[in-house]
Amino acid sequence: MKTIHNYTHEVAAHCETGSVRNLIKHAGLEVTEPMIFGIGSGPAFYYLFFVKGPCKFPLIGIRTPPGTILKNVSKLSGIDFFSRQYSNTDKALAKAHELLEANVPVALSVDMFYMKYLPSFLHVHAPFHFIILVGVEGDRYTISDPYFEEIGYLHIDDLRAAWETHAPLAKDNSLFHVKNIPGEIDWKTAVIRGMKRTCKNMILPPVIKNLMFFVGIQGIRTYAKKIRQWPKDYSGVILREGILFNAVGFEDQGTGGGAFRLMYGAFLQEAAELLGSAALVEMADRIIEHGRNWRDISRMLIRLGKKLPTSDEEYNDWIQQNAGMLDDGLGEIAGLFEKAADVEDRFFRDLGRIAADLD
Amino acid sequence: MIITETPEQQKHPHRFLMWDADKDGKCVSSLTESEFASDIHLYYEQRAMEVRCLLARLTDNEISPVYFFMDYQQIAVKDLASRVRVSASTVKKHLTPDGFKKVSIEILQRYARVFDIVLADFFNFTFVPDDIHVRNTRHNNRLLQKTTITANENNT
Incomplete structure (x- = not known):
């Protein structure tokens, strides 16, 4: 033993x-965990349309690929x-x-x-x-x-x-x-570089973002577009499960809530204190509010998903009566994700500028 | 595979570490049950329904036992093929009742490892009433299984 x-x-x-x-x-x-997440440049968005997830919908990644956080933390902290x-x-x-x-x-x-x-x-x-x-x-x-x-x-x-x-x-x-573990760790530099890398991952250069339309902010926009198509692409239990799985994936699958955005807020608050930056305090408030809004969208998805029947046999009758309601509901949610993409676009551009100033 | 009369239920609440701002605006973590925990029974009922649907297709000879477990465990064909170390087209053959008859025991063992079952589970579905408790133990790299049947003390 x-x-x-x-x-x-x-x-x-x-x-x-x-x-x-x-x-x-x-x-x-x-x-702290948020510090590891922030230095590790955790926040991300991938709409992996070419990979089917457990619910038969395309897989969505809302953080950097597995192992990347470890690699980034090691590189930036010297551990x-x-x-x-x-x-x-x-x-x-x-x-x-x-x-x-x-x-x-x-x-x-x-x-x-x-x-x-x-x-x-x-x-x-x-x-x-x-x-x-x-x-x-x-x-x-x-x-x-x-x-x-x-x-x-x-x-x-x-x-x-x-x-x-x-x-x-x-x-x-x-x-x-x-x-x-090194005797001294330059946390300030590690935090700033972690923020810069996160911004780079989320906001791709103009030409690249057209090619990598499923990554970062552009990925959120692509995802929003696809939400409107769900009733055409899926039906029955698969559609119900897919809607619910997407929402649960943003909240209860190891994200800390709001698709990791709330934990990133905790990181920015810690970073603001470490660097004595009032600008970062404001950025933390912005991402926390955004994370809370993301949670609200997840709740809307759950409420909508739960309205769908739990068996395939009931689906045809149900959709005949509720197609309009489903389209409207998903349309509203898609619109909120488009807004979320705009919010993150402004947020990560501003954060990139602040990080550059602090460097 | 054991199929219980009453669908599985969540015995103990599972808590997640969630982050949110407190009344002073400071982002703090707390261990909380999922907001959707009250609906977890729906998940287990849904899973039990999936088993019944798949079992009907299996007994109607529409699908193979490999298809049954692949679909139930929500693994894609490509993923399963990679895990079993055969081609996707081979897996597709094994998803049909006729193709399943040609699977070797060695490949079946690999499938069993992925699905976390024993070989007997491909051929045997045991329906267990609530007053009975069935316990299986595995032997010889999933080739053999011992089944112990007892009265369920919670129901007697």
């Missing part, structure tokens, strides 16, 4: 930022992470055991479907979930999962299935841990 001494398990809004934060805190450095992908689970497990023996908690990227300690509505095939191994006893592993209030336990068979999925883009058998 091996369990990490003095490890404090803390929940988080998001699994990657939560795992990185928990590892850094265990290594002795106090840092040295050991990060490696092994060719098979035996090798990865051997390394994890070695680290646990040395009292080092180790983060893994796994498929959330096999995390049996989580309630079953969270058992979805998402092979980019971050957890921390903090102990092992025989075939049972002790897990610190930012989405779970208590310490969880996983059988080795479940861990193996979750860690080596062969799923597209999954980082099978990969792990990371804190190797070294």
Whole structure:
């Protein structure tokens, strides 16, 4: 049996930022999850029309690709992470055991479907979930999962299935841990550079944004356009589930609410204090208000989605009577997302200017 | 696969860490139940309905057991193919009842690993009334399963 001494398990809004934060805190450095999210340039928007999500609607990404936050935090803060992908689970497990023996908690990227300690509505095939191994006893592993209030336990068979999925883009058998924390970290520079990168990710140059119409602000606009087409593209339970899944994805799937925009507000408040910037205080207020508005749009989606029938058999009769109501409702929501795109366009341009001034 | 008489229910509330501004405008986090938690039973009822619909198609010989689990677990064909390490066209063949008959045990084991089931689950659906408790244990890399049936103490 091996369990990490003095490890404090803390929940988080998001699994990657939560795992990185928990590892850094265990290594002795106090840092908040919003700070990791901000320095890691977390906010993003991808309307991945070419990838079908679990609900058969196109996948939507509202933060940078998995692993990017870790990479950005490491680069900007100077915190040295050991990060490696092994060719098979035996090798990865051997390394994890070695680290646990040395009292080092180790983060893994796994498929959330096999995390049996989580309630079953969270058992979805998402092979980019971050957890921390903090102990092992025989075939049972002790897990610190930012989405779970208590310490969880996983059988080795479940861990193996979750860690080596062969799923597209999954980082099978990969792990990371804190190797070294520098004596001094230039948080101010890290914060400013993190903000600049976020703005760059959200506002693409004119020509690029036409080609990458599914990324950043342009991605939100494309998404808004597609919302109006949903009743033409989908029907029945698929349409109902898709509408609900989109809304839940913005709120309850590790975003902290308002598609991560509220957590970004917390980061900007912290950054404003660190840099003594009144301009950033105002920017924090703006993104918090925007995040709250985003939550309201999610609530509208939920209310609308719940009006659709729960079985395919009832759908044809229902849509004959309610097509106008559905079109109007989705049209209103699409309009709000178009406004949200305009708000973010102005916001990230202003933030970019402020960050440049602070640099 | 075990199908219970009463759809699964959320036994304990699950809380998420959410951020929002407090009365002073400071953005703070709190552990809260989802705003949509009161409707979680709808999710489980919907899932139970999906099982019934898929099972009807399975018994009507419209779809294969691989299709059943793929659809139920909402995995795309391409994703499943990658996970099972076969081509998408091979998976598509296995989605039909005739194609399913040609799947080797070794490939079936790979499917079972992805779906987190045992091989027997492809061929056996057990309907369990509320007063009965069924517990399965897996053996030999999902090839074998032991089933223990007892009276459900909560209902006796």
